[in-house]
Amino acid sequence: MSNTAQSPVVWSPSEDTLRQSRMGQFKTWLEEQGFGPFADYHALHQWSIDELETFWARVWDFCGLVCDTPAQQVLGRREMPGAEWFPGMKLNFAANLLRLADGEHAEREAIVAYCETRPVLRRTYAELKADVGAFEAFLRSKGIVAGDRVAGVVTNGYEAMVGMLAATSLGAIWSSASPDFGSGAILDRFGQIEPAALIAVNGYGYGGKVFGRQQEFAELVAGLPSLKCVISVQQLPDQVPIAGDLVSTWEDAIAFGAGQVPTFTPQDPDHPVYILYSSGTTGKPKCIVHGNAGLLVNHAKELMLHGDVGPDDRFLYFTTCGWMMWNWQASALMTGAAVITVDGSPGYPTLNSLWETVANEKVTHYGTSARFLAGCRKAELKPAKDLDLSALRVLFSTGSPLLPEDYDWVYEDGAPGALLGSIAGGTDICGCFVGATPLLPVRRGEIQCRFLGVDAVAFGDDGAPVSAGRGELVCRQPLPSMPVCFWDDADGARYRSAYFDSFPGVWAHGDFIEFTEHGGAIIYGRSDATLNPGGVRIGTAEIYRQVETVDEVKDSLVVGRQIDGDVEVVLLVVPAAGQALTEELQKTLKTRIREGASPRHVPRHIVEVPDIPYTRSGKKVELAVARLINGSAKADNRDALANPEALDQIRERFQQAQLLPA
Numbered sequence: 001m002s003n004t005a006q007s008p009v010v011w012s013p014s015e016d017t018l019r020q021s022r023m024g025q026f027k028t029w030l031e032e033q034g035f036g037p038f039a040d041y042h043a044l045h046q047w048s049i050d051e052l053e054t055f056w057a058r059v060w061d062f063c064g065l066v067c068d069t070p071a072q073q074v075l076g077r078r079e080m081p082g083a084e085w086f087p088g089m090k091l092n093f094a095a096n097l098l099r100l101a102d103g104e105h106a107e108r109e110a111i112v113a114y115c116e117t118r119p120v121l122r123r124t125y126a127e128l129k130a131d132v133g134a135f136e137a138f139l140r141s142k143g144i145v146a147g148d149r150v151a152g153v154v155t156n157g158y159e160a161m162v163g164m165l166a167a168t169s170l171g172a173i174w175s176s177a178s179p180d181f182g183s184g185a186i187l188d189r190f191g192q193i194e195p196a197a198l199i200a201v202n203g204y205g206y207g208g209k210v211f212g213r214q215q216e217f218a219e220l221v222a223g224l225p226s227l228k229c230v231i232s233v234q235q236l237p238d239q240v241p242i243a244g245d246l247v248s249t250w251e252d253a254i255a256f257g258a259g260q261v262p263t264f265t266p267q268d269p270d271h272p273v274y275i276l277y278s279s280g281t282t283g284k285p286k287c288i289v290h291g292n293a294g295l296l297v298n299h300a301k302e303l304m305l306h307g308d309v310g311p312d313d314r315f316l317y318f319t320t321c322g323w324m325m326w327n328w329q330a331s332a333l334m335t336g337a338a339v340i341t342v343d344g345s346p347g348y349p350t351l352n353s354l355w356e357t358v359a360n361e362k363v364t365h366y367g368t369s370a371r372f373l374a375g376c377r378k379a380e381l382k383p384a385k386d387l388d389l390s391a392l393r394v395l396f397s398t399g400s401p402l403l404p405e406d407y408d409w410v411y412e413d414g415a416p417g418a419l420l421g422s423i424a425g426g427t428d429i430c431g432c433f434v435g436a437t438p439l440l441p442v443r444r445g446e447i448q449c450r451f452l453g454v455d456a457v458a459f460g461d462d463g464a465p466v467s468a469g470r471g472e473l474v475c476r477q478p479l480p481s482m483p484v485c486f487w488d489d490a491d492g493a494r495y496r497s498a499y500f501d502s503f504p505g506v507w508a509h510g511d512f513i514e515f516t517e518h519g520g521a522i523i524y525g526r527s528d529a530t531l532n533p534g535g536v537r538i539g540t541a542e543i544y545r546q547v548e549t550v551d552e553v554k555d556s557l558v559v560g561r562q563i564d565g566d567v568e569v570v571l572l573v574v575p576a577a578g579q580a581l582t583e584e585l586q587k588t589l590k591t592r593i594r595e596g597a598s599p600r601h602v603p604r605h606i607v608e609v610p611d612i613p614y615t616r617s618g619k620k621v622e623l624a625v626a627r628l629i630n631g632s633a634k635a636d637n638r639d640a641l642a643n644p645e646a647l648d649q650i651r652e653r654f655q656q657a658q659l660l661p662a
Helices: 015-020 022-032 041-050 052-062 093-097 125-141 158-170 183-193 214-222 250-256 292-306 324-335 353-360 370-378 404-414 493-499 540-547 583-596 622-629 645-656
Strands: 009-011 109-115 121-124 149-153 173-177 197-201 203-206 209-212 229-233 247-249 272-277 287-291 314-317 338-343 365-369 394-398 419-422 424-426 431-435 456-459 470-475 507-515 521-526 553-563 566-575 605-608
Touching: 009 404, 009 419, 015 022, 022 041, 022 052, 022 292, 041 052, 052 292, 093 158, 093 292, 093 324, 109 125, 109 158, 121 125, 125 158, 125 250, 149 158, 149 183, 158 173, 158 197, 158 324, 158 338, 173 183, 183 214, 183 287, 197 214, 229 250, 247 250, 272 292, 272 324, 287 292, 292 324, 292 431, 314 324, 324 338, 324 365, 338 353, 353 365, 365 370, 370 394, 370 404, 394 404, 404 419, 456 507, 470 521, 493 507, 521 540, 521 622, 540 553, 540 566, 540 583, 553 622, 566 583, 583 605, 605 645, 622 645
Parallel strands: 109 338, 149 173, 149 197, 173 272, 197 229, 229 247, 314 338, 314 365, 365 394, 394 419, 566 605
Antiparallel strands: 109 121, 203 209, 272 287, 424 431, 456 470, 470 507, 507 521, 553 566
């Protein structure tokens, strides 16, 4: 029996939610058409993978997506990789995101942009559409055409949204990075895709400080000879724009095209709309190409059905433009919701600031990271008691597994009335495999369900589903938002190697997962970071679940050290303020791990470090540290890290602990 069978329920849907949520309405709508009946969500999910083509056709219709030429069929070629979605269709991505920008919805708020360096900006759907038309006209005047790449080194705000919508309206391909990326990391990305246009801020604010980037971004422009134009955004209003012959200011670009309307040029269903990137911590990042129709319909399912986002809602997801959650957030425009963007530090001026924004803007859907929620728990914040969060219906969490104790905090002090939707997927599909639904209860420490249309199971090493316990997260049938291709991968070899080498014809995602008896899921970390002491597979998240609830610990990271044909578990610990890694704390940690996980999980070495390395999207960098402790000579890409100095500090501490030669 699964050890999660008795996970307590911490939230349950009301009868109104079961009927009136968009997922509930979708279920009823299907039954009225003669499908089903569906006893519960799990029956609906089973139908969605048994009748894959019918399901996706119904999602398209129910969500009100639009095309210029209908598809000849839903799914042509079914093989993975290379499944062919909606062959024959012609559509425009931006037209769907702005489908409610006319008529009675035109004067509703579309974007509310907060940042540390400029006043709050509010724009209606009509104003957003007008600026998209103006900016598209400017791009066209510079010779940008369908298939060109439009790149943005931009903050999570209004200009990024306008730039993406204008680019995809004319059929160009959007790709973005956060301005706090190092210049080398940005060139590693954009240098591969050779953009024709670049939108770049002149700097950014973070944690009460300002960082001018004019010189670095002028050098970036010089390193991208493919550019036809550069648009400088005054993110720092009191500082000069980026200099250069190709540069126009954002204001001049909008003024040039004022009065023009978006063309919404129809494209093929697999025409690229986004290029996203792998983290790039161990080499140049992979350039992951996402297509027009597949990404659109999958985001519609995830946001409207699973997220229950609609035209009367207010949606805030704290993200940067270097993380796929920005692209996910942008698709919320198709629902007609107001999208509230926030740029800057999530802890500035206080850790409560984001919660205050949620309260003040009457946000209905708030998304953040598991790391942020853990930080709120450790700081003993009580936003539910201190603020009016009565509008908040859904709290999304992603980025890493959410600890059971963080569920406790949410339902005691955070947002007890909200559905806590832990979602998990990745840049690879720009979406989710597992996550939330308003039709099921939330159980402590568990993700609620497989998403509709996702044939996800846990595979053992033999390539067969495990009957109980954990295994590799795989998807056995095509998903519309699987990448069209990798950029500059003509024969598809790198794409196949990334997802299909382990189990031919089956997508292997690289996560270590368990599906519980009641259909929930628990993720145990990346399978490439899975530890194997004594040949027993251990997910790093199992250790984090024990360590990061200890008050004396601020942060931690777990890696495996290969020695004498076996693996030793090594635990890195950042003590909380005023604490140190004493012998007593080491004993506490080992006891907690032994009792909460197993003796196999107990680390052979515990090392105190000043900091844990993270990617710029807030994920722990286990693989680079594992390579370091195991003496790999292969260089890691330090520009891809938010805090690369942490690797140097860890190397020094490993040497002091005699885990590495001096």
